[in-house]
Amino acid sequence: MRFKDLSQLKRPEPLTITLGNLPQHILMAKYAKDKAFKISELVGVIFEKSFEWYGFTLANNDHPELIVDIGLPENDLNLQDHTHLGSQRIAEFQESLPEDVMINGWIHSHGALNYRHFSHTDEENHRTVLDFVAARTRKPLVKKEIVIQDLVLLEKDRFVEKDLEKGSISLITDKPITEAKIMETIYGSFCYSIVIGDEGWHHQEIHCRKRGILSGHTTVRSQAADIEFVNTGKSLSQVDIIALSDEVKKKIKPHTDPPPELIERM
Numbered sequence: 632m633r634f635k636d637l638s639q640l641k642r643p644e645p646l647t648i649t650l651g652n653l654p655q656h657i658l659m660a661k662y663a664k665d666k667a668f669k670i671s672e673l674v675g676v677i678f679e680k681s682f683e684w685y686g687f688t689l690a691n692n693d694h695p696e697l698i699v700d701i702g703l704p705e706n707d708l709n710l711q712d713h714t715h716l717g718s719q720r721i722a723e724f725q726e727s728l729p730e731d732v733m734i735n736g737w738i739h740s741h742g743a744l745n746y747r748h749f750s751h752t753d754e755e756n757h758r759t760v761l762d763f764v765a766a767r768t769r770k771p772l773v774k775k776e777i778v779i780q781d782l783v784l785l786e787k788d789r790f791v792e793k794d795l796e797k798g799s800i801s802l803i804t805d806k807p808i809t810e811a812k813i814m815e816t817i818y819g820s821f822c823y824s825i826v827i828g829d830e831g832w833h834h835q836e837i838h839c840r841k842r843g844i845l846s847g848h849t850t851v852r853s854q855a856a857d858i859e860f861v862n863t864g865k866s867l868s869q870v871d872i873i874a875l876s877d878e879v880k881k882k883i884k885p886h887t888d889p890p891p892e893l894i895e896r897m
């Protein structure tokens with residue numbers, strides 16, 4: 632038998648059924664956006680200088696894809712703490728939130744600098760945040776066939792130990808069968824990353840992880856994403872701004888003499 636070309640030798644594609652999708656762009660309440668830029672503004676007013684700060688983007692558990700609020704943890708603007716966002720720190724913040732609120736990403740400011748990208752350190756932080764929020768943003772994406780070359784079908788109570796030496800996978804069923812397909816669920820998780828500047832610019836990415844529950848096959852991907860601002864009916868009131876101002880005073884601790892590394896890492 633002769634083949635015209637090697638493509639004819641390909642095995643059939645495994646059966647794949649789509650169950651859901653990860654977000655392709657970021658949804659953010661206008662309130663959350665206004666709050667983020669207001670924090671930057673308040674930092675400038677309170678400390679009479681622009682400083683970076685970081686916070687978490689928050690969602691309601693029943694709609695993990697929509698950023699409804701910004702959570703401000705204690706910011707220590709000294710080099711060590713701010714540079715590396717530890718999972719312990721994220722966990723502490725998650726624990727301080729109401730039960731129906733979850734972290735779905737992080738946001739930080741580059742202050743007055745016009746550096747509109749994520750730094751190398753920022754990228755490490757993306758991964759830390761994704762690891763932390765993955766369980767909460769997880770959803771089934773695809774059911775995909777696992778093609779098994781030498782699947783052995785056995786019948787319950789009717790096989791001997793020797794039968795298990797054969798094949799890479801043994802499927803034991805209660806009735807005799809001659810064919811079986813094994814389909815695994817591929818779960819997807821995501822987190823958002825947003826960086827903003829005092830001048831009003833913002834840049835953002837979505838980080839996604841997909842993992843096959845049986846094969847363990849995992850892929851991680853980051854992509855620049857558009858952001859859609861949604862009017863949720865909530866707006867930043869004067870009362871909110873006063874409360875936010877107190878929060879900024881309490882939680883942002885500017886390092887007035889930043890070491891050169893602080894600038895470098897941006």
Ligand SMILES: [Zn+2]
Pocket residue numbers: 739741748749750753826897
């Ligand atoms: Zn940064």
